[in-house]
Amino acid sequence: MATIHAFGPFRLDADTRILFRDAEPTVLGQRAVALLGLLLERAGAPVSKETLIEAAWPGLAIEDSNLTVQIAALRRVFEEAAGGxxxxxxxPRRGYRYVGPAVATVHSGDEAGPASPTLALPDKPSVAVLPFANLSGDPEQAYFVDGIVEDVIAGLSRIKWLFVAACNSSFTYKGRGVDIKQAGRELGVRYLLQGSLRKDGNRVRISAQMIEAETGRHVWAERFDRAFDDIFALQDEIALSVVGAIEPSLRSVEIERVTRKRPDSLDAYDLVLQSQADVYSGMPDRVTRALVLLEQALALDPVYPLAHAFSAMCHHCLFLRAGLREESRAASVGHARTAIMHGQDDALALTFAGFSIGMDGHDHPAAFAALEAALAISPSSALTYIVGGVMFGWAGQAERAIEWGERAMRLSPFDPWAWSACHALTLGHFQRDRWGEAAKAALKAVQLNPGHSISHMLLAAPLAKLGRLEEARAAAARVLELQPTFRYSRQFAGVDCAPALAASLGEALRATGLPE
Incomplete structure (x- = not known):
């Protein structure tokens, strides 16, 4: 059960040991956070030096001056707030006491919690599609239900005048009760689509409704009962109906835009859906498992663009995280080129294929052309902005990296890929000598994906530039714990890092002791 201490504009997550000001993480060391946690737990009461030292340096004998330094670090952070x-x-001679704003301690199981962030509504119609309930009575059908929802989202995302929240953000509501008004505020959308799906033999039954988040008013509701063989037409029908509910006069002119080319084999489509979770994991053992399913899909449909794009991402993972083997790099680029050749109307295929060509083929013009084509099809594709921002970052295009990273975070505020958008922001700010902003973005990446070694590397570099060498070295040590064979020169070569950026990052990382 997670524990949150909220006070003034700050929020301390006691489990991840990260202090937030509003929604942004602060750059604060783990010992300072440990001290703060204890002071907040005993707010208003004296806490002895001995107790504090044991909390931050368990089992170690240290000088009191170390405690003084960490308390000073806390006070510097609080100075940004009035009277902080x-x-x-x-x-004197006793210890310290927290005497700031009242502390509200909330556990994840409590009915009430800290207020959720509110996003401003876009200046055009906006919608989020929440996960549909699986009423099939078969948990194994969950991947199929999710795939239907993702395809509806993809169809809606093709409409240029419509802001569509990414599925990775809306799927954070899966399996739990949804407060419509709160979800609308958190996702920054005016309308929410929710529904259920039941697959019974060769029939698929879907109930769906669209609700205006602010008022709770039902805008549209419909039931669909179709043969399983007609599932693609069913998905397009739902997407078109939602469009019609928001802007009836534009329904007819958007029909062609929403209707998409489909794979010839329904079995291949099903295999690709099943592979997706492992493809997205970015872990060598899991993408190896995904490749088995993708090979089966391509045997059924040899030119299936998304199957090729997913395969490219799997081989990219194996190349960068499992030995930099030439056969993995070549397979990544080969599948990516095939995906682009046959996937000119598939934004997701173009996004992943462009990423693989840029990162593994080092062909940036072709990569960015693929991403621009993806955005022309699906302007609300957060994932396109995420992977594009990362490529801009490593390519040395700082402002574009920041622009695309921020755009991605706005489109999909809870995206499980958001750590990668934070990489783009870190690289952009680092190149502009904004060390504090770079460290803040890297710290958020660590929070979102603590098992990713590159996040810790990107945190170590700006911390070193800030002169926070103890914390920088701790981040560097974590890199080697996660990836013992890591060498930053290999990482730079693998992603085709811009020479000036590689020189600046390398200088910072040498100071942390991370091997070149």
């Missing part, structure tokens, strides 16, 4: 420097009171 006095929130931690020194008790």
């Amino acid at each position: 420097a006095a929130w931690i009171e020194t008790l």
Whole structure:
């Protein structure tokens, strides 16, 4: 059960040991966070030096000056808030006491919690499609239900005048009760589509409704009962109906835009859906498992664009994280080129294929052309902005990296790929010598995906530039714990890092002791 201490504009997540100001993480070391957690737990009461030292340096004998340094770091963070420097009171020869704003401690199981962030509505119609309930009575059909929803989202995303929240954000509501008004505020959309699906033999039955989030008013509701063989037409029908509910006069002119080319084999489509979770994991053992399914799909439909794009991503993972073998790199680029050749109307295929060509083929013009084509098809594709921002970052295009990273975070605020958008922001700010902003973005990437070694590397570099060498070295040590054979020169070569960026990052990382 997660524990959150909220006070003033700050929020301490006691489990991840990250202090937030509003929605942004602060750059604060783990020992300072440990001290703060104890002071907040005993707010208003004195805490002895001995107790604090044991909390931050368990089992170690250290000088009191180390404690003083960490308390000073906390006070510097609080100085940004009115009167914050006095929130931690020194008790001479005794210890310290927290005397700041009232502390509200909330556990994840409590009915009430800290207020959720609110996103401003876009200046055009906006919709999020929430996960559909699986009423089939078969948990194994969950992947199929999710795939239907993702395809509806993809269809809606092709409409240029419509803002569509990414599925990775809306899927955070899967399996739990949804407060419509709260979800609308959190996702920054005016309308929410929710529904259920039951697959019974060769029939698929879908119930769907669209609700105006602010008022709870039902805008549209419909039931669909179709043969399984007609599932693609069914998905397009739902997408078109939602469009019609938002802007009836534009329905006819958007029909061609929403209707998409489909794979010839329904079995291949099903195999690709089943592979998706492992493809997205970015872990060598899991993408190897995904490749088995994707090979079966391509045997059924040899020119299936998304199957080729997913295969490219799997081989990219194996290349970068499992030995930099030439056969993995060549397979990544080969599948990516095939995906682009046959997937000119598939935004997701173009996105992943462009990423693989850029990162593994080092062909940036072809890569960015693929991403621009994806956005022409699906302007609300957060994933396109995420992977594009990363490529811009490593290519040395700082402002584009920041622009695309921020756009991705706005489109999909809870995206499980958001750590990668944070990489783009880190690289962009680092190149502009904004070390604090770079460290903040990298810290958020670590929070979102603590098992990814590159996030820790990207945190170590700006911390070193800030002179926070103890924390930078701790981040570098974590890189080697996660990836013992890591060498930053190999990473730079693998992603075709811009020479000036590689020189600046390398200088910072050498100071952390990370091997070149």
